[in-house]
Structure formats: structure tokens, C-alpha cells
Amino acid sequence: MANRIVIIGGGFGGLACAKELGNADYLVTVIDRRNHNLFQPLLYQVATAALSPADIAEPIRKTLGRYRNINMLLAEVVGIDPSAKHVLLDHGGTVEYDRLVIATGSDYNYFGRDDWRPFAPGMKTLHEARLVRQRLLLSFEQAERTNDRDEQRDLLTFVVIGGGPTGVEMAGAISELGRFMIDRDFRNLQAEQFRVILLEAGPGLLAAFPEKLSSYAADYLERIGVQVRVGERVLNVTSQGVQLQSEFSTTGCVVWGAGVKPSPASKWLGLTEDRAGRIPVNANLRVTGLDEIYALGDTALTVGTNGRPLPGLAQVAKQQGIYLGRY
Ligand SMILES: Cc1cc2nc3c(=O)[nH]c(=O)nc-3n(C[C@H](O)[C@H](O)[C@H](O)COP(=O)(O)OP(=O)(O)OC[C@H]3O[C@@H](n4cnc5c(N)ncnc54)[C@H](O)[C@@H]3O)c2cc1C
Numbered sequence: 022m023a024n025r026i027v028i029i030g031g032g033f034g035g036l037a038c039a040k041e042l043g044n045a046d047y048l049v050t051v052i053d054r055r056n057h058n059l060f061q062p063l064l065y066q067v068a069t070a071a072l073s074p075a076d077i078a079e080p081i082r083k084t085l086g087r088y089r090n091i092n093m094l095l096a097e098v099v100g101i102d103p104s105a106k107h108v109l110l111d112h113g114g115t116v117e118y119d120r121l122v123i124a125t126g127s128d129y130n131y132f133g134r135d136d137w138r139p140f141a142p143g144m145k146t147l148h149e150a151r152l153v154r155q156r157l158l159l160s161f162e163q164a165e166r167t168n169d170r171d172e173q174r175d176l177l178t179f180v181v182i183g184g185g186p187t188g189v190e191m192a193g194a195i196s197e198l199g200r201f202m203i204d205r206d207f208r209n210l211q212a213e214q215f216r217v218i219l220l221e222a223g224p225g226l227l228a229a230f231p232e233k234l235s236s237y238a239a240d241y242l243e244r245i246g247v248q249v250r251v252g253e254r255v256l257n258v259t260s261q262g263v264q265l266q267s268e269f270s271t272t273g274c275v276v277w278g279a280g281v282k283p284s285p286a287s288k289w290l291g292l293t294e295d296r297a298g299r300i301p302v303n304a305n306l307r308v309t310g311l312d313e314i315y316a317l318g319d320t321a322l323t324v325g326t327n328g329r330p331l332p333g334l335a336q337v338a339k340q341q342g343i344y345l346g347r348y
Pocket residue numbers: 029030031032033034035052053054055057058059061062063064065096097098099124125126127144145187284317318319320333334335336337338
């Protein structure tokens with residue numbers, strides 16, 4: 022019997038697994054680099070000032086505190102040694118396991134241009150949501166202070182890069198917020214100066230969804246004032262704005278939503294089969310070829326009954342966590 026179960030990641034999947042193991046006959050350690058579990062689907066609302074950060078984050082210790090067999094460790098995992106059966110922590114320590122669960126999620130993919138990230142934050146952490154919120158609100162304030170119409174127009178230009186779910190939702194939310202604020206809170210700004218531009222390099226929005234939904238999303242966004250530009254490739258992002266093939270767009274704020282990549286956990290295990298970098302697992306979520314190591318959620322490559330990989334969704338991670346906790 023595995024006595025010590027280590028779960029890396031206290032997100033949707035890791036916490037669901039831990040809760041199932043609560044008060045069971047195991048010693049469980051949950052390791053996370055953050056002290057809180059984040060309800061990522063509501064990060065947009067924090068970024069657009071509809072919710073405050075505390076509304077969507079709960080301390081992991083609070084969630085798991087009632088289970089006396091579960092310990093939480095605030096640390097960043099930087100590697101796994103399957104032969105020694107321990108995980109390596111950033112400060113040099115190790116944590117031994119009899120059974121390991123990897124639930125480290127995913128991150129935004131900047132396709133080799135991580136230097137763009139400070140100018141175009143994604144929507145993955147509270148820090149990024151707060152940064153977007155601050156830039157959005159400050160742009161309106163700066164625009165209100167000047168009477169230079171060109172400067173106002175630049176400050177009131179908001180660019181969202183990537184026409185997937187994050188980009189679509191973010192562009193819509195900024196558009197609604199901006200129009201509402203100009204109408205109610207600002208006296209020196211006009212709605213015509215305010216622009217939200219959604220850029221997508223591919224031929225349409227929401228590529229993973231049926232064509233009907235993709236065109237519905239584009240039509241709806243246009244109706245609420247978003248300029249949807251498909252087939253538009255971003256060449257550079259700077260502190261001033263976004264370089265496109267035909268123009269440089271000076272902006273008040275840029276948001277990134279152009280693709281996700283799994284956590285680097287597959288590299289820790291030396292696995293290279295999946296080009297996207299996910300960890301291949303069997304139907305029981307055991308990592309292919311490794312004993313007592315399991316993976317779930319966004320970082321795992323789980324093939325569904327239709328032969329296609331399961332999508333990176335909270336529901337998938339939660340269900341897998343519950344399954345593994347009972348397994
Ligand atoms: C903006 C946004 C909106 C979304 N909207 C929806 C939605 O509407 N519906 C839906 O179903 N899904 C949505 N998702 C996707 C959903 O959030 C993910 O599929 C889900 O969080 C995956 O769960 P997970 O447990 O695999 O990873 P996560 O929930 O991301 O948890 C991973 C955990 O691992 C920790 N971690 C990572 N690396 C390390 C390390 N090296 N050391 C220690 N700890 C580490 C992280 O801190 C984190 O707590 C959204 C995602 C985003 C970003």
C-alpha cells in the first residue's frame with residue numbers, strides 16, 4: 022500500500038484528488054507554489070473590476086485544513102527523480118513519495134516570445150489579472166486628463182491577442198466595461214474614441230468550436246463594438262503597442278490569449294512523445310511506463326473514448342482528481 026502520496030499542484034485537479042483522500046489511511050502532501058487555489062474562469066471579472074481578487078481565491082490550507090492526514094507545502098517543484106522516488110524543490114529540498122500525482126496545469130504560450138509577456142499579460146494568475154485591471158483603468162484616467170484627441174484615442178485602444186475562449190471573453194468584457202465607464206464616469210471622453218481590437222492569426226475565432234459558434238461569437242462581438250480582425254499576425258509587442266504587418270497600433274493595454282502550453286512536468290520525467298508537451302497517461306491516469314506516478318488535468322494527455330485528447334477544462338481536471346482519489 023502506498024503510504025505517502027504527494028500531489029504536485031493544488032488547482033482544480035490536485036485539490037479534488039486531495040479532498041477524496043481526506044481522512045483516509047494515507048499521509049498526503051500537497052505542494053503548490055501558490056498558497057491559494059484560483060478560480061481561473063473568473064479572472065476576467067477581476068481584470069475588468071467586476072470582482073475583487075479575494076472573491077476568486079481561497080487559501081489551500083483553508084480548503085484542506087479539516088483533513089488531519091493532509092499537509093500543505095508552499096514550494097515550487099523543479100524536478101522529479103522516479104528512481105529515488107522524490108520530488109525536487111526550488112530551494113534544494115526533496116519530498117519523498119510512495120505514489121505521486123502530477124497536477125501542475127498549464128500556462129499561456131508565447132511561442133518563444135516570452136519577452137512580450139510583460140507588455141501583454143495573459144489571464145493565468147491574480148497578478149496578471151490585477152495588472153490588466155490597473156492598465157485598463159489607468160488608461161481611462163490618463164485619457165480623461167488630456168485634451169489631445171490623438172493621445173486619447175491611443176490610450177483608449179485596447180488590443181486582445183488570440184481569438185480563443187480567453188480572447189473572445191476578454192474582448193467582450195473590456196468592450197462592455199469601457200462603454201459603461203465612458204457613459205457614466207468620464208466627462209472628457211467620447212465612445213467613438215474607444216476601440217477594442219481582437220486579433221486572431223487564423224481564419225476565424227474559437228477554432229476548436231463548431232463554425233456556427235465561431236461566426237456567432239464574431240457577430241456578437243462586432244455588435245458590442247469589438248473590431249474582430251482574423252488572419253492578422255502579430256509581429257512584435259512593446260510597451261507602446263502592437264506591431265502588425267500593415268501598421269503599428271499604439272495602445273492603452275494589451276492582453277494575451279493566443280494559446281496555452283502544459284506545465285513543464287513532462288520534461289522532469291524525460292518524456293517527449295507528445296509534441297505539445299503533455300504527459301501521456303493510460304485510462305487509469307498512470308503515466309505511461311512509470312510505476313506509481315499519475316498525472317491529470319491540463320498537464321496530462323488523456324485520450325477520450327472518441328480517440329481525441331480530452332480538453333483542458335476545469336471539469337476534466339476535477340473529475341480526474343476525484344477518480345484518482347478513489348482509485
Ligand atoms: C482565463 C481562464 C478561463 C477559463 N475558463 C474556464 C471555463 O469557463 N470552464 C472550464 O472548465 N475551464 C476554464 N479554464 C480552464 C481551467 O481553469 C483549467 O482547465 C483547470 O484549471 C485545469 O486544472 P488543473 O488542476 O490541471 O490545473 P490548475 O487548476 O491550473 O492548477 C495547477 C496548480 O499547480 C500549481 N503548480 C504549477 N506548477 C507548479 C510547480 N512547478 N510547483 C508547484 N506548484 C505548481 C499551480 O500554482 C496551480 O495551483 C479557464 C482557464 C483560464 C486561464
